[in-house]
Amino acid sequence: MTSLIDTNILVYAAGIRTTPKKQREAIDIMAAAWPTACLSLQVLSEFSAVGLRNGLTPGACRSLVREYQRAWTILVPSPATLDLALRGVEEHGLSYWDSMIWAVARERGLHEILTEDGPTGAVVGGVLFRNPFQGFHESEG
Secondary structure, eight states: OOEEEOHHHHHHHTTSSSOHHHHHHHHHHHHHHTTTEEEEHHHHHHHHHHHHHTTOOHHHHHHHHHHHHHHSEEEOOOHHHHHHHHHHHHHHOOOHHHHHHHHHHHHTTOOEEEOSSSSTTOEETTEEEEOTHHHHHHHTO
């Protein structure tokens, strides 16, 4: 595994709070990242909360989450992850939730987090926060 996909990409891929164009981009990003990328339990939890808050039925949400669980490696935080995440907040100024995702990625030796959020473009403790949508937007001219 080399990358961790953040919540916003899953949300856009599901067509939640986005345009059809951005949905297609998110789907393409996920397709390009598979099978070397993974998801975290936190990302699936955040996706579920956003989906339910934006009209996804519990059954539809459960179905999407199950599909993600079948197709992707899911990383689960440990008590040590929480300690590392708190260090990420303290030492790197990350928000708590960005730091939890970062901590899972760092513990598993992942090289990057694919996200539109957080300190995109920055390398934090050896993990790059990369906005995969930038390439799509730049190629539009």
